[in-house]
Amino acid sequence: xxxxxxxxxIALLHDKMVDKDGKLITTSITTIDxxxxxxxxxxxxxxxxxxxxxxxxxxxxxxxxxxxxxxxFGSSYNPNRSQALxxxxxxxxxxxxxxxxDLACSQLPKIIATSAKDGGDRISFNKLKELLSSQPKQxxxxxxxxxxxxxxxxxxxxxxxxxxxxxxxxxxxxxVRSACAIALDRLFxx
Ligand code: SAM
Numbered sequence: 001x002x003x004x005x006x007x008x009x010i011a012l013l014h015d016k017m018v019d020k021d022g023k024l025i026t027t028s029i030t031t032i033d034x035x036x037x038x039x040x041x042x043x044x045x046x047x048x049x050x051x052x053x054x055x056x057x058x059x060x061x062x063x064x065x066x067x068x069x070x071x072x073f074g075s076s077y078n079p080n081r082s083q084a085l086x087x088x089x090x091x092x093x094x095x096x097x098x099x100x101x102d103l104a105c106s107q108l109p110k111i112i113a114t115s116a117k118d119g120g121d122r123i124s125f126n127k128l129k130e131l132l133s134s135q136p137k138q139x140x141x142x143x144x145x146x147x148x149x150x151x152x153x154x155x156x157x158x159x160x161x162x163x164x165x166x167x168x169x170x171x172x173x174x175x176v177r178s179a180c181a182i183a184l185d186r187l188f189x190x
Contacts, residue, residue, distance in 0.1 A: 007105050007139035008132070008188075010041050010180065011050040011097045016154050017147035027146040029058045031065055034088060035081070036177035037144070042084040044184040047104075049087045050097035050141075059090040066090075094143070094154065101139050109141040113158035114183060115149050116172050122163040125186040131160075132187060142183065144176050 012034075014027045034051060041049045053059055066085050068074045075082040091097045101109045112128065123131075132140060143150065143158065155161065165174065165182050174182070 007101070007107075007109070007137065008046050009048045009050065009097070009101055009109065009139065009141045010037060010046050010144065011052055011091075011094060011141055012037055012144050012146065012176065012180075013094060013150060013154065014053045014146050015093060016151045017145055018149055018151050020148050022148075024151055025147055026054060029053055029062050030146070031062070033146070033177055034062060034065065035084075037180050038084040038087045039081070040177075040181040040184050041087050044188040046087065046184070047139075048089055048101075050089050050091050050100070052091050052093050052097060054092055059092070062088075063090050094157070097141065101141060105139040107137075107139055109139040110159045111157060112140060112142045112160045112162055113150065113155045114142065114144055114162045114164075114179065115155070116164050116174065116179075117149070118164050118166075119161070121161055123160045124163050125183070128160060128162060129187050144180050146176055 014029060017025050017027050019025045029051065038049045051062055053062070066088050069078070069081050069085040089100065091100065098109060098111075143154070145154070162183065164172065165179055165186075166172065
């Protein structure tokens with residue numbers, strides 16, 4: 001049975017993040033995040049990668065990057081990268097990403113939050129994997145944060161909250177790029 005997700009999306013969020021003191025911040029878009037996350041998303045069969053940022057200027061800059069790789073010089077220089085960047089869509093916020101998925105799938109997505117912190121209401125990767133494959137038509141949206149993680153306001157919007165990816169020591173400071181790749185492999189890897 002293929003584990004290829006039909007309606008599985010990723011969103012990288014920058015607004016309503018927290019800083020090291022727990023204060024609400026808006027982080028900037030890091031272009032390597034776009035490259036890496038859409039390459040992982042393409043590898044594991046996600047249907048789309050939403051890059052959400054409230055700043056029209058930063059969205060326009062990211063769109064320029066996407067254009068460069070998708071149809072500019074980059075597309076002939078590196079067609080693999082071009083294929084991956086096709087997945088990227090720039091949106092203002094989480095709600096716009098949800099709306100676009102609803103339009104594409106005629107169904108609201110189930111939202112899955114991620115964090116390096118553990119807590120009571122978490123779902124394991126195996127449990128979520130079972131859920132995903134049991135409802136292939138249901139669209140899912142996996143949220144990744146930036147900075148020091150997503151605010152409580154964002155986390156509370158999730159239908160599921162994934163257990164953290166843990167190594168075998170106390171150090172747990174994965175980049176969002178690494179966390180995304182590991183999470184996708186645990187959910188969809190062969
Ligand atoms: N301390 C932050 C937290 O608890 O989420 C880490 C922020 S990290 C730089 C940015 C994002 O990467 C997080 O919002 C989360 O989406 C993802 N992430 C980082 N480490 C993770 C882990 N161990 N397990 C799951 N997701 C992780």
